[in-house]
Amino acid sequence: MSDGTSAPALAAKASDFGRPYWDALRAGRLTMQACSATGRFQHPPRPVSFANGSRTLDWREIGGNGRIYAFTINRRPAPGFEGRTPYIVAVIELPERIRIMANIEARPESVRIGAAVRFARKLSPTGDPLFELDKAVPGTEAR
Amino acid sequence: MNEARGGGTAGKAWMKAFEDIVIVAYAEAKNEKGSGRTAYDLAGEVLSGLVERSGIGLDQIDGLAASPTMSEGANPFYSVFMAELLGLQTSWLQGMDLGGASSIAGLHRAAMAIRSGACETVALIAADSPSTAWTAQFDRYDAPKVGLLGPPGAFALLMNRYDHLYRLKPEALGKLAVTQRAGAVQNPNAYERFRKPLTLEQYFQSPMLSEPIRVLDCVMYLDGASGVLITSRANAERRKLKSVRPIAYREVSNFRVRDLDADMLESGFATAGPKALADAGLRPDQIQMFHPYDDFTFAILLQLEQIGFCKRGEGSEFILSTDLSPRGRLALNTGGGQISAGQPGLASGGLNLVEAVRQLMGEAGERQVPNPRNAMVTGIGSIAIMRNWNVSNVLILEVGQ
Numbered sequence: 001m002s003d004g005t006s007a008p009a010l011a012a013k014a015s016d017f018g019r020p021y022w023d024a025l026r027a028g029r030l031t032m033q034a035c036s037a038t039g040r041f042q043h044p045p046r047p048v049s050f051a052n053g054s055r056t057l058d059w060r061e062i063g064g065n066g067r068i069y070a071f072t073i074n075r076r077p078a079p080g081f082e083g084r085t086p087y088i089v090a091v092i093e094l095p096e097r098i099r100i101m102a103n104i105e106a107r108p109e110s111v112r113i114g115a116a117v118r119f120a121r122k123l124s125p126t127g128d129p130l131f132e133l134d135k136a137v138p139g140t141e142a143r
Numbered sequence: 144m145n146e147a148r149g150g151g152t153a154g155k156a157w158m159k160a161f162e163d164i165v166i167v168a169y170a171e172a173k174n175e176k177g178s179g180r181t182a183y184d185l186a187g188e189v190l191s192g193l194v195e196r197s198g199i200g201l202d203q204i205d206g207l208a209a210s211p212t213m214s215e216g217a218n219p220f221y222s223v224f225m226a227e228l229l230g231l232q233t234s235w236l237q238g239m240d241l242g243g244a245s246s247i248a249g250l251h252r253a254a255m256a257i258r259s260g261a262c263e264t265v266a267l268i269a270a271d272s273p274s275t276a277w278t279a280q281f282d283r284y285d286a287p288k289v290g291l292l293g294p295p296g297a298f299a300l301l302m303n304r305y306d307h308l309y310r311l312k313p314e315a316l317g318k319l320a321v322t323q324r325a326g327a328v329q330n331p332n333a334y335e336r337f338r339k340p341l342t343l344e345q346y347f348q349s350p351m352l353s354e355p356i357r358v359l360d361c362v363m364y365l366d367g368a369s370g371v372l373i374t375s376r377a378n379a380e381r382r383k384l385k386s387v388r389p390i391a392y393r394e395v396s397n398f399r400v401r402d403l404d405a406d407m408l409e410s411g412f413a414t415a416g417p418k419a420l421a422d423a424g425l426r427p428d429q430i431q432m433f434h435p436y437d438d439f440t441f442a443i444l445l446q447l448e449q450i451g452f453c454k455r456g457e458g459s460e461f462i463l464s465t466d467l468s469p470r471g472r473l474a475l476n477t478g479g480g481q482i483s484a485g486q487p488g489l490a491s492g493g494l495n496l497v498e499a500v501r502q503l504m505g506e507a508g509e510r511q512v513p514n515p516r517n518a519m520v521t522g523i524g525s526i527a528i529m530r531n532w533n534v535s536n537v538l539i540l541e542v543g544q
Contacts, residue, residue, distance in 0.1 A: 013286070050401040070301070071300070074353050075352075097404045126288035
């Protein structure tokens with residue numbers, strides 16, 4: 001398969017401009033890059049503001065509540081995920097009009113597009129934020 | 144150039160790159176697994192084929208455009224080394240880095256170089272041997288490590304989203320796999336293991352990799368190479384060479400990149416496709432052959448919709464109701480495409496291009512499309528995080544002399 005020959009590192013390769021994201025995560029906080037002038041959020045981190053091309057970016061803590069936009073269930077493990085199959089990889093849409101890709105701690109049968117999820121306030125073994133189903137929110141379909 | 148053709152001023156500018164530019168030869172090495180060969184050796188086989196078929200010698204090839212590789216990916220001087228090893232003194236040398244979109248993008252760059260007077264004849268070479276060696280490194284900064292199974296995982300997400308919005312019929316993807324496998328059976332350059340027919344039942348038995356993507360929806364990385372020789376029409380006429388004419392090309396990279404909540408399914412093909420067709424003055428139903436970049440079966444379905452062969456959400460039905468065989472209404476990747484002939488690493492896009500050129504020269508043997516007139520070839524480069532691919536490009540070719 002396409003990526004079988006280059007074993008990726010287990011943790012993300014942090015950039016200089018993205019380092020605050022990873023530092024905050026290790027401290028238990030989910031923060032996102034935002035344009036200081038327009039307040040527009042962007043993720044993954046970038047070296048310029050997508051709103052105006054400036055370098056005036058800051059970091060804001062977000063609630064971490066969102067909805068599943070797309071997901072897949074892996075029955076074969078990616079490197080580093082041995083013994084964890086089946087597991088869920090999802091793209092989650094956040095109210096800040098950005099998306100994040102994360103694992104969802106849930107039974108594969110229980111996930112569907114539109115389901116409410118939230119930051120589980122813990123990290124996956126790879127250092128990424130882990131999400132869980134938000135049972136408090138009625139799971140209305142979102143397109 | 145008549146006025147009915149072309150999408151306005153921009154269209155004319157895009158098409159001008161191709162005025163009086165022709166492809167006069169193609170060459171291809173057989174796809175093999177773990178061949179033990181370098182990309183340079185594979186490129187040598189291709190160059191020698193181009194020289195033999197065209198009669199244009201090394202001393203008359205003054206331009207080279209090389210597709211990127213996984214095998215030599217760590218070498219920043221790859222295209223210079225290739226020219227040195229192949230014995231080419233060039234006045235125009237271009238290393239490409241648009242992934243699988245590099246071949247048809249390279250054709251466009253080469254045409255512009257020839258028209259500008261920088262050179263007269265360009266060898267466009269795509270060679271890679273990722274199943275023998277791998278030195279490339281392209282891990283994105285800050286990319287989450289969530290156990291996504293590489294490109295198949297990224298496509299599984301797209302398919303899941305598509306199914307939610309429109310319903311994806313797996314039998315349509317199965318038909319693509321079965322149709323293209325029939326092409327590989329008739330293509331001596333296809334990976335030998337794939338040169339036996341596939342049934343729909345076998346497709347459905349293929350294991351799920353990352354739901355809902357199956358092994359048979361994906362390509363296998365192999366070693367291989369292909370290339371074409373591009374020159375001025377005047378040169379081709381002087382030498383009385385058979386030719387294929389590029390007539391339209393459009394390219395979009397990082398479609399809606401700043402729109403972070405854009406539809407993840409919508410790709411650059413949604414603009415590149417219709418614009419290339421408008422430039423060529425053709426409707427989708429006038430395209431005779433479709434040679435789409437096919438790293439995954441689902442990529443073909445999305446391209447059919449976004450280029451305009453059918454509406455959004457109707458891809459499954461279009462595939463199921465259209466004869467995609469060489470004698471059908473829209474001949475599809477007649478040599479098996481990458482899914483069935485194998486994906487020669489980042490030389491991938493050359494495979495679709497060379498098959499289209501071979502067909503238009505009427506040299507495709509038992510899989511020949513009758514009375515070949517035109518073909519559309521596409522390219523896809525790199526997969527973006529939480530989106531589709533980074534580069535979408537579309538080329539339309541027609542029969543020349």
